[in-house]
Amino acid sequence: MKIIILKENLSKGLNIISRIVSTRGSLEVLSNILIKTEKGRVCLSATNLEVGINYMVGAKVEEGGAITIPARLFSELVNSLPGEKITLELEGDTLHIKSDNYQSNIKGISADEFPLIPEIKTNQIFEIKSSELKEAINLVGFAAAADDTRPVLAGVYMKIDGSKITLATTDSYRLAEKVINISNGKAKKTEIIIPAKTLMELSRILGELAEDSLVKVYLSDSQILFEADGLDFISRLIEGQFPNYTQIIPESSDTVARVPKDELLSAVKIASLFARENANSIKISVKAKGFLEVDSGGSQIGDNKAKIKIDVSGKDGEVSFNGKYIIDALNAIRENEVSLAISGKLNPGVIKTIKDKNYIYIIMPLRN
Amino acid sequence: MKIIILKENLSKGLNIISRIVSTRGSLEVLSNILIKTEKGRVCLSATNLEVGINYMVGAKVEEGGAITIPARLFSELVNSLPGEKITLELEGDTLHIKSDNYQSNIKGISADEFPLIPEIKTNQIFEIKSSELKEAINLVGFAAAADDTRPVLAGVYMKIDGSKITLATTDSYRLAEKVINISNGKAKKTEIIIPAKTLMELSRILGELAEDSLVKVYLSDSQILFEADGLDFISRLIEGQFPNYTQIIPESSDTVARVPKDELLSAVKIASLFARENANSIKISVKAKGFLEVDSGGSQIGDNKAKIKIDVSGKDGEVSFNGKYIIDALNAIRENEVSLAISGKLNPGVIKTIKDKNYIYIIMPLRN
Numbered sequence: 001m002k003i004i005i006l007k008e009n010l011s012k013g014l015n016i017i018s019r020i021v022s023t024r025g026s027l028e029v030l031s032n033i034l035i036k037t038e039k040g041r042v043c044l045s046a047t048n049l050e051v052g053i054n055y056m057v058g059a060k061v062e063e064g065g066a067i068t069i070p071a072r073l074f075s076e077l078v079n080s081l082p083g084e085k086i087t088l089e090l091e092g093d094t095l096h097i098k099s100d101n102y103q104s105n106i107k108g109i110s111a112d113e114f115p116l117i118p119e120i121k122t123n124q125i126f127e128i129k130s131s132e133l134k135e136a137i138n139l140v141g142f143a144a145a146a147d148d149t150r151p152v153l154a155g156v157y158m159k160i161d162g163s164k165i166t167l168a169t170t171d172s173y174r175l176a177e178k179v180i181n182i183s184n185g186k187a188k189k190t191e192i193i194i195p196a197k198t199l200m201e202l203s204r205i206l207g208e209l210a211e212d213s214l215v216k217v218y219l220s221d222s223q224i225l226f227e228a229d230g231l232d233f234i235s236r237l238i239e240g241q242f243p244n245y246t247q248i249i250p251e252s253s254d255t256v257a258r259v260p261k262d263e264l265l266s267a268v269k270i271a272s273l274f275a276r277e278n279a280n281s282i283k284i285s286v287k288a289k290g291f292l293e294v295d296s297g298g299s300q301i302g303d304n305k306a307k308i309k310i311d312v313s314g315k316d317g318e319v320s321f322n323g324k325y326i327i328d329a330l331n332a333i334r335e336n337e338v339s340l341a342i343s344g345k346l347n348p349g350v351i352k353t354i355k356d357k358n359y360i361y362i363i364m365p366l367r368n
Numbered sequence: 369m370k371i372i373i374l375k376e377n378l379s380k381g382l383n384i385i386s387r388i389v390s391t392r393g394s395l396e397v398l399s400n401i402l403i404k405t406e407k408g409r410v411c412l413s414a415t416n417l418e419v420g421i422n423y424m425v426g427a428k429v430e431e432g433g434a435i436t437i438p439a440r441l442f443s444e445l446v447n448s449l450p451g452e453k454i455t456l457e458l459e460g461d462t463l464h465i466k467s468d469n470y471q472s473n474i475k476g477i478s479a480d481e482f483p484l485i486p487e488i489k490t491n492q493i494f495e496i497k498s499s500e501l502k503e504a505i506n507l508v509g510f511a512a513a514a515d516d517t518r519p520v521l522a523g524v525y526m527k528i529d530g531s532k533i534t535l536a537t538t539d540s541y542r543l544a545e546k547v548i549n550i551s552n553g554k555a556k557k558t559e560i561i562i563p564a565k566t567l568m569e570l571s572r573i574l575g576e577l578a579e580d581s582l583v584k585v586y587l588s589d590s591q592i593l594f595e596a597d598g599l600d601f602i603s604r605l606i607e608g609q610f611p612n613y614t615q616i617i618p619e620s621s622d623t624v625a626r627v628p629k630d631e632l633l634s635a636v637k638i639a640s641l642f643a644r645e646n647a648n649s650i651k652i653s654v655k656a657k658g659f660l661e662v663d664s665g666g667s668q669i670g671d672n673k674a675k676i677k678i679d680v681s682g683k684d685g686e687v688s689f690n691g692k693y694i695i696d697a698l699n700a701i702r703e704n705e706v707s708l709a710i711s712g713k714l715n716p717g718v719i720k721t722i723k724d725k726n727y728i729y730i731i732m733p734l735r736n
Contacts, residue, residue: 073641073669080638082631094670102638106670263450270448270470273441301441302462302474 001035001065001090003042005057007078007099010086013057014075016205016231017046020053021071032068034114035088035095037061045117046071051198052117053205056230065090066111077104117234120220121227125160125190126182130206130213130228135334136167136178137203139359142328144196145171155193157242162187168245169196172364174325175245179358193238194224202226202233249362250350253341255286255317257310258354261338264294265330267306271296272323274304281366282323284349286342288316317342319349320366326351329361369403369433369458371410373425375446375467378454381425382443384573384599385414388421389439400436402482403456403463405429413485414439419566420485421573424598433458434479445472485602488588489595493528494555496548498574498581498596503702504535504546505571507727510696512564513539523561525610530555536613537564540732542693543613547726561606562592570594570601617730618718621709623654623685625678626722629706632662633698635674639664640691642672649734650691652717654710656684685710687717688734694719697729 014033022030025048034045042059045052067090078086083100090096090108097104137156145153159166165187168177206215209229218225226233271282274296283295290312296304297320319342329351330338341350351361382401390398393416402413410427413420435458446454451468458464458476465472505524513521527534533555536545574583577597586593594601639650642664651663658680664672665688687710697719698706709718719729 070669076641077638077672080634080641082634101675102635102672103674104638104642104670104672107668266448266450267470270445270472273444273448274472300475301438302472304445304470304472306471307469 001037001067001088002063003035003037003059003061003088005042005059005086005088007081007084007086009057009059011078012208013042013044013055014071014078016055016208017044017053018071018075019201019204020046020048020051022048029068029109029113030115031071032109032114033071033074034066034068034111036066036111037064045114047115047117049115050195050236051201052115052232052234054117054232067093067095067108068111068114069095069106069108074106077106117232118220118223120218120223120225120234123219125217125219126165126187127214127216128165128180128182130209130215131211132180133215133226134203134206136180137199138332139178140167140169140176141196141200141203142169142332143171143174143176143361144169151238152193152240152242154196155238155242156196156199158192158194160187160190160192162189168242170243170245173322174329174364175248175362176329177245177249177360190219191242192219192224193240193242194235195238198235202235205231205233248348249360250341250343250348252343253314253347253350254343255288255312255314256339256341257286257292257312259292259308259310259338259340261330261333261336263308264292264338264340265327267294267308268323268326268330270294270306271304272327274299274302275323277301279366280323281320282326283318283320284340284342285318286310286312286316286340288312288314292340317344319345319347321349321363322366325363329363333359369405369435369456370431371403371405371427371429371456373410373427373454373456375449375452375454377425377427379446380576381410381412381423382439382446384423384576385412385421386439386443387569387572388414388416388419390416397436397477397481398483399439400477400482401439401442402434402436402479404434404479405432413482415483415485417483418563418604419569420483420600420602422485422600435461435463435476436479436482437463437474437476442474445474485600486588486591488586488591488593488602491587493558493585493587494533494550495582495584496533496550498577498583499579500548501583501594502571502574504548505567506700507546508535508537508544509564509568509571510537510700511539511542511544511729512537519606520561520608520610522564523606523610524564524567526560526562528555528558528560530557536610538611538613541690542697542732543616543730544697545613545617545728558587559610560587560592561608561610562603563606566603570603573599573601616716617728618709618711618716620711621682621715621718622711623656623680623682624707624709625654625660625680627660627676627678627706627708629698629701629704631676632660632706632708633695635662635676636691636694636698638662638674639672640695642667642670643691645669647734648691649688650694651686651688652708652710653686654678654680654684654708656680656682660708685712687713687715689717689731690734693731697731701727 087098157168213229215228285293339352449467455466525536581597583596653661
């Protein structure tokens, strides 16, 4: 193998794939990335057995070949090299890396030992603009369960039905749902669950690609593939039945407030400083005459109250939520205003975006 | 106490003092800062018993008083508040903090319980421009010992003699010395040792003040005070005798190279990636015909060589150093070129700045 490649391109490729690499694990080759020539280009691959990723990078391929080398060392080296062009040349299992006045040798492991990343490009189920997929993941991903106690809750539920795709997550304390419309839509009805951590990694990677990239999505029995701009991103699916969550979405609420997002975010963050010792419980009071109060409640260290002017429909209302759950949603929402609907102390609260009618976020109340 | 203060000023003051606050420790009041009105201004104080710091902030003082409150909570609150002005009002031991639509209450501890920061403004020993003191600290501070095995080595040795002040540090593997001239100089001969961590904190704080501030330095038997721009920074001194280091400064060297600093820094950083498993040993070879080679040496993972064009006087030379020690010095030096002098494999190497004739850095060789 002999390749001449722009440092900028190699560096971008390594940045895209290298967070997938296993950092702990028994199989040494999993902490390596695979470098492989393919049709006059270079394919960089990484896998942690949960996710596999291939990313194609343009290069001048003088001689074909393949090798795996330690991801971290190689990324740090490439990012540190000052030159513009890098030459990679394989001799046995040693990769020679030359750039200007630098000459490095890194010992690799044969490409044969690298796990195969499966090819599943037969059953395309839909395609979608990269920016839309990224936003949908960001709006629901954070609400999945952080641990695997109930594996399905650590995933993003995805229901494909005609031209509508519904993404939903819940950790049983809150629920996020986002519906997206696909343009080329005639997908047959499918329900799957994808690990949320994996999708959040995909969202990060889509942020590195061009905003208007088109993502093609393929499905096999146990895996899903996202393909875009030289990227193949394959994740395992989670088996099991996602809870029927639609029943907990309130049909109406007693009190509906239209709230400036940044003001609410700031007030809840400040109240959270004082609520740490108190399970992060934050009291929200909506007054029909036009304001909302965020109250940390009393604690050993002190307390905080903030008052925000808002538009209200319905009656006065009051309820306590975990402040973190409000912050998570407001951090993900990009609109300037949100609607906050509550129905007394014992019922879930609902946050919705205003322009985008296809997003809903439900928070269970805390009982004090 | 009732104070109206600009958020920006309070925030800056808290940023300056709050890194001194004890984060672990048995005495609860040490994790607090003291807020005290003084002559129509507000004095913010923090101490960890090693260092004490007072910083004066302008404010509208409507009623005098003093209280200590938790540093971390108060800093986070002030930094998060969106308003421009903050009102602080004391009622019993509770501080009320009001800003626009926010109202917080923080429980404090009586100011009487806060340790007294001693007043030692009688014996001024010299004054110096803030930017010069900061640079001198940065050029020597990193070479002090990181632990207290030999307490004097964890300090910066300071010798004041007439108009010359010498700062020196050594962890016994390397040595840094910087001489500064003071303008108003007639200080009597004094030798002291100041904890290096403390001085590095002072350097960070001086970076927050105006570049052309003048720092006045006062001395008592066991403490030193740096005063500048509303800041009083008091540190304990380290007792003991600093080693007589001048004898290890080589009088001449066999090989002297003039090296572009950024190129050498980059080459040593890259070699260090490969030298991790090998005690970070980096081989430097200087060739009289005009180049310098940086070599990581071989290791299990691979190796790296870089070649830099340089001006040389003297003969060929070769020596191994701990790469970290070279990186530390080059990171602190702001000139574009440095001189690197070596005398074979068994003698110390010397790095000097070129324009500034008053800095010298010695590194002991590694024997491979």
